[in-house]
Amino acid sequence: EPEVTQTPSHQVTQMGQEVILRCVPISNHLYFYWYRQILGQKVEFLVSFYNNEISEKSEIFDDQFSVERPDGSNFTLKIRSTKLEDSAMYFCASSLTSGMYNEQFFGPGTRLTVL
Amino acid sequence: GENVEQHPSTLSVQEGDSAVIKCTYSDSASNYFPWYKQELGKRPQLIIDIRSNVGEKKDQRIAVTLNKTAKHFSLHITETQPEDSAVYFCASREPNAGNMLTFGGGTRLMVKP
Numbered sequence: 001e002p003e004v005t006q007t008p009s010h011q012v013t014q015m016g017q018e019v020i021l022r023c024v025p026i027s028n029h030l031y032f033y034w035y036r037q038i039l040g041q042k043v044e045f046l047v048s049f050y051n052n053e054i055s056e057k058s059e060i061f062d063d064q065f066s067v068e069r070p071d072g073s074n075f076t077l078k079i080r081s082t083k084l085e086d087s088a089m090y091f092c093a094s095s096l097t098s099g100m101y102n103e104q105f106f107g108p109g110t111r112l113t114v115l
Numbered sequence: 116g117e118n119v120e121q122h123p124s125t126l127s128v129q130e131g132d133s134a135v136i137k138c139t140y141s142d143s144a145s146n147y148f149p150w151y152k153q154e155l156g157k158r159p160q161l162i163i164d165i166r167s168n169v170g171e172k173k174d175q176r177i178a179v180t181l182n183k184t185a186k187h188f189s190l191h192i193t194e195t196q197p198e199d200s201a202v203y204f205c206a207s208r209e210p211n212a213g214n215m216l217t218f219g220g221g222t223r224l225m226v227k228p
Contacts, residue, residue, distance in 0.1 A: 004158075033215070042218045042221055043159060043206075044218070045215040045218075058215070091159070
């Protein structure tokens with residue numbers, strides 16, 4: 001069964017550094033998402049992406065964040081200047097459609113630790 | 116925006132008993148309600164979902180009910196097994212919010228053998 005994959009599984013960085021988190025969505029899916037989960041807390045929506053554009057973003061997704069689909073398979077989340085509070089698990093997800101009946105499939109996550 | 120509340124935050128049951136987790140949502144326009152199971156250190160996995168045009172859905176030991184009037188939905192697990200132990204998240208989706216899912220705070224279910 002196809003799955004969403006993410007790399008790296010764990011990223012450690014110094015505060016102020018840039019990080020890029022990578023995701024490969026399920027191959028025929030058209031809609032892509034990033035969520036984050038601070039340790040022990042709920043999963044929070046960051047951004048959704050379709051047709052090479054952001055379709056929705058949350059208040060968390062400020063100017064320090066950006067997303068890109070650089071080729072036909074990868075979907076990336078960049079954090080320009082990391083802060084301590086960016087430490088979290090970041091999940092990529094994808095869905096086939098955008099309608100009421102779509103399902104979002106999650107990747108295994110990247111644990112980001114900002115020191 | 117949408118707000119989803121989930122109760123209880125922790126639930127401990129004996130193997131074989133039933134478990135019920137409840138969620139309420141605030142936006143009456145929300146039309147899709149998935150439930151995810153997350154084992155420790157793993158990805159959230161969809162276990163069941165319900166659309167707003169039905170009131171109940173069942174899949175083996177798992178069922179979900181939806182009360183649109185009261186804006187709440189519940190997950191029911193019968194004949195619980197130790198492998199059901201995990202954190203369960205409910206979520207809702209507003210139709211005009213770019214498919215974003217709003218999650219509840221999670222319920223840690225512990226099934227004691």
